[in-house]
Amino acid sequence: MSGMSRARLVKLAAEATVDCYSEDEELSGWYAVIEEHVAVPFKTVVLGVEVTVEKVDLRGIQIVAVCSRGPHRQAIDIIDLPLPSPAPEGAEWIEAFCHWAL
Secondary structure (H helix, E strand, O other), X not given: OOOOOHHXXXXXXXXXOOOOOOHHHHHHHXXXXXXXXXXXXXXXXXXXXXXXXXXXXXXXOEEEEEEEEOOEXXXXXXXXXXOOOOOOOOHHHHHHHHHHHO
């Protein structure tokens, strides 16, 4: 992660959850900004294997990264997704979400 300031993390969280009145709405807000701002596809390494993050999806109460390698597909909780260096455009939204969610 980039090590953004706490003030910046709080600002992004406020922007993602503006006008949200429940946890479900907050999660939907986060999903919307992550989907809009994070540039996909991008490559990263999961468990020592290079994968392509094809898209971000909202599944139940989780925001997931849909990863692929060859014909295989796996959804990984965005909180558990290791970001590559350099991180894709918009990755600060993932970092802010992780800070907010944990």
